[in-house]
Amino acid sequence: MKVVIIMPSYNEATNIGPMIKVLFDEEFPKIKGAEMHLLVVDDNSPDGTGNIVKKEMQKYPNLHLLQGEKQGLGWAYVRGMKYAMKELGADAVVEMDADFQHDPKYVKDVVKAFLDGADYVIGSRYVKGGSIPKGWPWYRKAMSYFGNLFAKVMLWKPGLHDFTTGFRLTRVKGVLEKVDLDHLMEMKRFAHKLDLFYRTTKLTKKIVEVPIDFKERTKDSSKFVFKEMIASYKTVVLIRLKESQRLIKFGLVGFVGFVVNYVFIRVFRQINLSETFAWLFATELAIISNFAWNNLWTFSEKKIAGVKNIVAKFVTFNVTSAGALVIQSIFGPLGVKLVGEQYTVLVLAFVVALMVLPYNYLMYNLVIWKTWKNPFKKKTS
Ligand SMILES: Nc1nc2c(ncn2[C@@H]2O[C@H](COP(=O)(O)OP(=O)(O)OP(=O)(O)O)[C@@H](O)[C@H]2O)c(=O)[nH]1
Ligand SMILES: [Mg+2]
Known part of the structure; x- marks a missing residue:
């Protein structure tokens, strides 16, 4: 050595x-x-x-x-x-x-x-x-x-x-x-x-x-000198901002998805689609919006390209999104049972903020765009 x-x-x-x-x-x-x-x-x-x-x-x-x-x-x-x-x-x-x-x-x-x-x-x-x-x-x-x-x-x-x-x-x-x-x-x-x-x-x-x-x-x-100290603080803040960028974009894309979901439920109701189909189609449109914007913007340096890749990843994306749905439909009712129906909004906010969003962010980074190394995978070398 x-x-x-x-x-x-x-x-x-x-x-x-x-x-x-x-x-x-x-x-x-x-x-x-x-x-x-x-x-x-x-x-x-x-x-x-x-x-x-x-x-x-x-x-x-x-x-x-x-x-x-x-x-x-x-x-x-x-x-x-x-x-x-x-x-x-x-x-x-x-x-x-x-x-x-x-x-x-x-x-x-x-x-x-x-x-x-x-x-x-x-x-x-x-x-x-x-x-x-x-x-x-x-x-x-x-x-x-x-x-x-x-x-x-x-x-x-x-x-x-x-x-x-x-x-x-x-x-x-x-x-x-x-x-x-x-x-x-x-x-x-x-x-x-x-x-x-x-x-x-x-x-x-x-x-x-x-x-x-x-x-x-x-x-x-x-x-x-004093200038050295200022430069050090500035560097730390800039590193943090650079690292947070992706999370901020993820949040904005998620918000757009939420708006898409809400708007299209109303649109589909207007054209007299049954309630179930209105929710189903609106949810899928939100998933498409999330997938597209995250691919083009949040994870642009890991952009998925080519029809075949996009289709394959989009299917996976739907599966992980279904996971979020499962989390929500298990912990939502559980929370309501625990604290009472009058707190439904709080339960929803709690489940989304502490479970669904972290779950989605994890899945995107680990499974879809693979920006993180899998910490559970056995280390090689
Ligand atoms: N080649 C090169 N060496 C440098 C330069 N500036 C500093 N050094 C060397 O880098 C090392 C650290 O620099 P110092 O000036 O001791 O900095 P410091 O330890 O933060 O501050 P002091 O309290 O002054 O010792 C020393 O070995 C310096 O000789 C530079 O511009 N070029
Ligand atoms: Mg020195």
């Missing part, structure tokens, strides 16, 4: 030499079962960081340097990740800072978790045994804490604890190689880490958090 640490640097002349030495002379030899590499991504630092790396490269064959224009932290990482995957053949990459805020002693813990089967290893400051710097002023502690809490709730990852850490390992196969690295949000800022985190966790099966003590900058001064 080949593990490449990607270390962006900008004006880290005081830190980079000692960092290289600690990693290669002390930490890498402790790691068994992985071939360790360090890739420094230096954006032509005016203080000569790159030259220091070049000198050390003569001594350490697993040390690499990628130089380029300064485009910001996110691009430095993306360039590094692509290089590590394509040119170095990495099996996993580690994101790590050059300024000793990430103590090199944790590299072995992170790599061990990967070798034990993790797809994504998060160096976490908010699990037992981890910490943020004691010396941080209270407002910086508060900003970090609440920022994390906000991300946890908005991205709905109740099992995880650190969303903004800069110290992580990602498996290449099946995970990083599938992430669209060219279109992350906020690439110039630290906030790109949140988008990268979210997209990565969509592809991972096993995530492990390893505790780390996050250190204060030892050399040079901190550059943390």
Whole structure:
């Protein structure tokens, strides 16, 4: 297994030499079962960081340097990740800072978790045994804490604890190689880490958090700015909105279906169709409307095309819709029996909101348009 640490640097002349030495002379030899590499991504630092790396490269064959224009932290990482995957053949990459805020002693813990089967290893400051710097002023502690809490709730990852850490390992196969690295949000800022985190966790099966003590900058001064925080909140909100879009469309299409249903019952009554047939035909028209709009709009990126496919899926769609009918005709009467006939409207609203809509949404995503992986299916590999 080949593990490449990607270390962006900008004006880290005081830190980079000692960092290289600690990693290669002390930490890498402790790691068994992985071939360790360090890739420094230096954006032509005016203080000569790159030259220091070049000198050390003569001594350490697993040390690499990628130089380029300064485009910001996110691009430095993306360039590094692509290089590590394509040119170095990495099996996993580690994101790590050059300024000793990430103590090199944790590299072995992170790599061990990967070798034990993790797809994504998060160096976490908010699990037992981890910490943020004691010396941080209270407002910086508060900003970090609440920022994390906000991300946890908005991205709905109740099992995880650190969303903004800069110290992580990602498996290449099946995970990083599938992430669209060219279109992350906020690439110039630290906030790109949140988008990268979210997209990565969509592809991972096993995530492990390893505790780390996050250190204060030892050399040079901190550059943390207010703008970074705003960008992070913005990124989290945008991710949430993007994810909610489908649900909103689903709701609107459902509402249109409801209107179609209602209008056509009246129309069919007008033309003296029997009550049963009026309901039957109106319901089928609503089902057709739901199928068509969801296919063209809600699930447009998974659009079903071709007459044969459409017919087949439409039959399935009718079957799942019948399921909703079954749910309603079982739990409707049951609810009415429980709370009384005078609350029929409430029972209907309750059954539709808490059972029929979630059921439909589940069926659409799982069976019809297949945007979700089936969590009950036995995992392969
Ligand atoms: N290549 C490259 N590296 C960068 C750039 N900006 C920051 N870095 C490096 O990325 C790592 C993290 O940046 P820092 O400036 O330490 O950011 P931070 O840890 O959020 O803030 P501090 O409190 O100032 O340490 C360090 O190793 C930097 O040298 C950049 O534009 N290009
Ligand atoms: Mg730093």
